[in-house]
Amino acid sequence: MAMKSSELQKAGSWESEVFQVLNPEGKLLSELGGEIDEELMIKMYENMQFVRAFDRKSVILQRQGRIGTYAPFEGQEASQAGSAMALSDMDWMFPTYRDHAAAMIHGQEMYRVFLYWMAHMDGTTCTEGKKILPPSVPIATQLLHAVGTGWASKLDGDKDVSIAYFGDGASSEGDFHEALNFAGVFKTPTIFFCQNNGYAISVPFEKQSASRTIAQRAAAYDINGVRIDGNDIFAVYLTVKEAVERARRGEGPTLIEAVTFRYGAHTTADDPKKYRNQEEVSKEWRDNRDPLTRLNKFLTENGLWDETKEAELLSKVNAKIDEELKRAENYPKSHALQMFDHVYAETPWHIAEQREELKKYLAKDGDES
Amino acid sequence: MIQAITEVMDQKLAEDPRVMLLGEDIGVNGGVFRATDGLVEKYGEDRVVDTPLAESGIVGTSIGLAMNGKIPIVEIQFLAFIYPAFEQVVSHAARMRYRSRGQFEVPMVIRTPYGAGIRGPELHSESVESFFAHTPGLKVVVPGSPYDAKGLLVSAIEDRDPVIFLEPTKLYRAFKEEVPEELYRVPLGKAKVVKEGTDLTIFSWGAMLREAVNAASKLEKEKGMSCEVVDLRTLYPLDRDTIIESVKKTGRAVVVHEAHKTAGLGGEVISLINDEALIYLKAPVKRITGFDVPVPMFSVEEDYMPTLERVKRGIEETVNF
Numbered sequence: 255m256a257m258k259s260s261e262l263q264k265a266g267s268w269e270s271e272v273f274q275v276l277n278p279e280g281k282l283l284s285e286l287g288g289e290i291d292e293e294l295m296i297k298m299y300e301n302m303q304f305v306r307a308f309d310r311k312s313v314i315l316q317r318q319g320r321i322g323t324y325a326p327f328e329g330q331e332a333s334q335a336g337s338a339m340a341l342s343d344m345d346w347m348f349p350t351y352r353d354h355a356a357a358m359i360h361g362q363e364m365y366r367v368f369l370y371w372m373a374h375m376d377g378t379t380c381t382e383g384k385k386i387l388p389p390s391v392p393i394a395t396q397l398l399h400a401v402g403t404g405w406a407s408k409l410d411g412d413k414d415v416s417i418a419y420f421g422d423g424a425s426s427e428g429d430f431h432e433a434l435n436f437a438g439v440f441k442t443p444t445i446f447f448c449q450n451n452g453y454a455i456s457v458p459f460e461k462q463s464a465s466r467t468i469a470q471r472a473a474a475y476d477i478n479g480v481r482i483d484g485n486d487i488f489a490v491y492l493t494v495k496e497a498v499e500r501a502r503r504g505e506g507p508t509l510i511e512a513v514t515f516r517y518g519a520h521t522t523a524d525d526p527k528k529y530r531n532q533e534e535v536s537k538e539w540r541d542n543r544d545p546l547t548r549l550n551k552f553l554t555e556n557g558l559w560d561e562t563k564e565a566e567l568l569s570k571v572n573a574k575i576d577e578e579l580k581r582a583e584n585y586p587k588s589h590a591l592q593m594f595d596h597v598y599a600e601t602p603w604h605i606a607e608q609r610e611e612l613k614k615y616l617a618k619d620g621d622e623s
Numbered sequence: 624m625i626q627a628i629t630e631v632m633d634q635k636l637a638e639d640p641r642v643m644l645l646g647e648d649i650g651v652n653g654g655v656f657r658a659t660d661g662l663v664e665k666y667g668e669d670r671v672v673d674t675p676l677a678e679s680g681i682v683g684t685s686i687g688l689a690m691n692g693k694i695p696i697v698e699i700q701f702l703a704f705i706y707p708a709f710e711q712v713v714s715h716a717a718r719m720r721y722r723s724r725g726q727f728e729v730p731m732v733i734r735t736p737y738g739a740g741i742r743g744p745e746l747h748s749e750s751v752e753s754f755f756a757h758t759p760g761l762k763v764v765v766p767g768s769p770y771d772a773k774g775l776l777v778s779a780i781e782d783r784d785p786v787i788f789l790e791p792t793k794l795y796r797a798f799k800e801e802v803p804e805e806l807y808r809v810p811l812g813k814a815k816v817v818k819e820g821t822d823l824t825i826f827s828w829g830a831m832l833r834e835a836v837n838a839a840s841k842l843e844k845e846k847g848m849s850c851e852v853v854d855l856r857t858l859y860p861l862d863r864d865t866i867i868e869s870v871k872k873t874g875r876a877v878v879v880h881e882a883h884k885t886a887g888l889g890g891e892v893i894s895l896i897n898d899e900a901l902i903y904l905k906a907p908v909k910r911i912t913g914f915d916v917p918v919p920m921f922s923v924e925e926d927y928m929p930t931l932e933r934v935k936r937g938i939e940e941t942v943n944f
């Protein structure tokens with residue numbers, strides 16, 4: 255019990271310390287009790303393949319210069335897809351820059367995610383009617399918003415819940431603690447979903463905190479806290495589902511620590527070889543704890559999946575990604591004048607004048623769009 | 624420029640046992656811009672500290688370290704990520720000497736990359752120097768060349784007051800310049816005349832200096848205009864004498880900065896001119912600045928910033944007023 259979580263992650267002995275349903279060999283450790291039927295299992299697998307293909311494509315697009323710096327999430331698919339699948343359409347979602355998989359599974363259109371990484375002025379919008387916020391860039395700040403939206407829902411007697419995504423590093427920021435405390439005091443229907451991928455850029459979790467886990471912080475605020483295998487989509491789904499139900503019943507917030515690993519770099523601008531034995535650790539996780547591999551094994555052993563289905567899925571997924579990419583690349587380019595829109599509900603004089611100034615200037619120059 | 628900055632920290636760590644570096648990813652990773660590359664290997668984890676991800680924690684504890692005999696050099700990963708530490712900077716670092724009536728002081732440097740033009744993601748491109756230049760007790764410094772980066776950083780580290788040291792990301796690897804190997808000082812509070820001229824003065828700093836110098840040399844060739852370029856270098860307190868002297872000579876001025884126009888430092892420079900050199904002016908002083916909008920996504924950031932063309936046009940309008 256005395257090991258720090260990133261050591262556990264390295265040592266591969268952390269399974270004993272986390273809630274797990276489907277082990278890395280693809281064996282069920284407990285009954286699913288009808289909560290996850292065959293159709294849902296297959297959907298989980300398809301969703302993970304879908305987001306993984308998106309992620310790999312994005313890394314390539316960055317290399318080709320078709321998008322800007324990108325934050326890959328490969329390795330974290332079960333955490334993101336599993337948690338998002340446990341939500342209802344009406345629920346609020348507050349993702350970070352790494353949580354596009356969660357956002358897309360919750361209904362964010364992929365072309366908008368591409369627009370975000372293309373730095374398009376519309377890249378921070380979400381699918382009409384959804385309550386998916388633009389990715390939070392300042393670490394941990396969005397957690398408080400998810401307390402606020404949850405609080406309002408509670409005051410209004412609405413049944414929606416709010417889920418905030420964040421990383422292990424985020425648990426060091428003051429806003430994280432303030433959010434847990436507010437949520438505890440006001441018993442808000444908020445789910446704090448932490449993907450502990452062992453690193454905040456280069457800093458391993460054991461340097462981030464002297465606490466052994468993130469989940470244990472819940473005790474200090476007297477809210478529910480759970481530590482789960484973030485690469486086990488069954489465990490993720492069941493845990494988030496339960497947290498959501500509790501929140502809807504008015505039983506307050508839950509802090510979930512999903513232990514996982516990012517296979518790649520922090521972003522495409524990062525070189526993980528600087529701070530970890532990248533090839534070795536990454537391979538170790540891929541070979542032994544991959545979220546897709548284990549579900550594939552389970553489905554295959556239960557006669558629910560085979561190579562033909564896999565091939566069909568991959569071609570479907572790739573076609574969809576190509577289509578969404580085309581949509582993003584054919585989307586009207588950002589125009590400089592868009593920067594003046596939406597600063598306020600009603601544009602004040604000085605911004606209106608500056609807009610005119612730039613407009614005149616661009617018209618004279620022609621080449622400056 | 625980045626090499627000059629690394630060199631200063633290296634030499635200061637070697638020379639002064641009180642010096643410590645603190646920041647996110649500054650250890651084995653060497654900082655996201657590699658400003659601290661190799662330093663943890665050389666000086667150990669007690670002096671080059673990878674901190675938890677908490678800016679308020681970094682700055683707040685550095686205040687304590689500084690009061691108790693250390694000289695912390697803090698790296699904030701990007702300027703916009705200093706906001707969680709804003710309270711510590713403004714309410715404590717800036718006021719400790721004042722409140723204790725000189726009994727305690729906070730000799731520390733907060734280094735942070737800032738500015739647009741590197742296709743950074745959201746919130747990686749802000750120029751909010753005004754926040755700090757509006758805070759008595761702080762000094763605000765922006766180097767515009769590798770030579771100045773080294774000399775100003777040395778002065779900042781040796782200064783007894785907290786210094787916000789803003790490093791223009793666009794200049795990090797922009798040009799090569801021979802920099803003396805030994806430690807030398809460029810004084811805080813002193814502007815530099817980068818180029819002499821007689822028709823108009825361009826006041827600028829940071830990454831916009833390049834636009835200023837380019838505009839000056841283009842206008843000289845194309846229109847025979849003679850522009851003086853002044854790099855303010857220290858934004859707080861401003862070097863009033865150099866500003867006024869230059870305006871008295873040229874009789875015209877523009878201020879070029881990438882920060883938003885409203886409450887940007889351009890207004891402050893104009894006020895100084897108004898106070899001390901109004902009667903020398905042949906034209907109103909113009910501000911050529913970033914617009915009053917959040918720094919937009921990088922697909923349009925070029926148009927957010929004062930472009931060479933916008934700077935040239937502003938100068939011509941002022942000269943032909």
Ligand SMILES: Cc1ncc(C[n+]2csc(CCOP(=O)(O)OP(=O)(O)O)c2C)c(N)n1
Binds near residue numbers: 454647707
């Ligand atoms: C307030 C703030 N400080 C610093 C940063 C720079 N930064 C971006 S991501 C990151 C690490 C975050 O680590 P973690 O919370 O574990 O999430 P992960 O990236 O691993 O998903 C840092 C330091 C930031 N975005 N915001």
Ligand SMILES: [Mg+2]
Binds near residue numbers: 423451455
């Ligand atoms: Mg992390």
